Amino acid sequence: MPTYIHLVRHAQGWHNLSKENEAIPDPELTALGKEQCAKLAKTFPHHAQVTHLIASPMRRTLYTCLLSFEPVLNNSSGTKETARKVVALPEVQEISPLPCDTGSPVDKLAAEFGDRVDLSLLTPEWNDKSNGSAFAPRMGQLEARAQKARVWLRELGRQFAAAGGNVDAHIVVVTHGGFLHFLTQDWDGMNPAQGTGWLNTEWRSYEFAGDDDEEARLRETRASWRRRRGSEVGLTETEQKELRIAMKGRLEEEWGA
Template sequence: MPTYIHLVRHAQGYHNLSKENQQIRDPDLTPHGEAQCATLRDNFPYHDKVTHLVASPMRRTLRTCLLGFSPEVEAGKKVVALPEVQELSTLPCDIGSDPEVLAKDFDSSKVDLSLVKKGWTDKSHGSPWEPTINALEARAKAARVWLRDLAAQTKDAEEVHIVVVSHGGFIHFFTEDWDGMNPSAGTGWENTEYRTYEFVDPSGQDPNASLKETHPSWRRRRGSAIPLTETEQRELMAVEKKHLEQELEEVVASQNNGGESQE
């Protein structure tokens, strides 16, 4: 069964406005971010094909999914909150809210929080959520495998179309695609940008569950440009991972030296 992953970066959150705002824990969308969601809703061409809605359990991603894909929500599709696609760092803006807080703030008829367990916000050393390259690659793989399994379990659909709303930094690990990465912005994706992916191995045997951007998605945003070769992608990935690893370590060191709490 053909499976398509429509990957979306969240709309503008308050942490996107300034460096100081990165100290806000689990920030919500700005009014401009809500307007971006309306534009996404109006321009997204696959509403009638979407079979599943999935989002990081952080406020900005859940809100983006609820607003940007309101036709699907109004038709009865729940947004499944998937911790594996949460953001990278230990900055307060990248630390989510506890499950009981989310349960109070999001309608259970619209958001499924069953996968969000106590401890999903713990990014300390040794946690599966810690901001190290190995841990990030492991949860990106886990997310891809989970989505592939979700697609395989889908019945009564000629095609599976899964919307996944995630974060600019994590998306590069999820797609294993570093083309266009802007180190100063921490991502190569704009707010509410969407791209469509499919599994490299449609048989479901690939243990890595690797993805590739579909040709129509690439042409829509890049025209006749030629994608990077596998060798070029690996070389770029090595450079960007080294830069990101250093950046994440500096964030942790700064927080430790400053005695800042993540709770």
């Protein structure tokens, strides 16, 4: 059975309003952000098919997932196999070491979210973005953890199929604008000044390019591409490389990566 990955950028957080707000540690959603979640909850067409809910352990991504996919969590529109809890995956956290992109300690998250979120994949060091950590904002580390996340998601789909699920796996992943380009290996629309080409609560659907691909590369589904781009042609390989180089330059300039 195929595995489908529905990638979602989080709703508007307080850090999105100004550069000064980037100093807010692990910010919450704004009122507009919560409205964006309510709209996504009403318009996302695959609630009944969702089998797993995965999110970055940042507060804005967890709240986006909980609010936007409440129909899934309440099992009001799905099958008995539908996810009933959000799993926090540290590999899909945002890329920068700024306070707004640095997560909260595990005990604080546990107190805030209780049994609504599975925090079992988090270690005490999950929010460490110092140079020696796996989450440092360096090109090599970012690409490595994006690959690790893709492999993990592919294995999750395989485990679901092996467990006897007679439906396709539909995995929702709520993450961040900057990291989404690394996760998809697609730099189309990326604005180096903003760090992303994704809008708040924008979603796109993907499938794995091949079963034996070591990188577990993702490919946007035709339906997803047509929904948002129509008959437009995507970037060439050369253009993709140029935008990747631009991102690498931004990392080096801002954080010495």
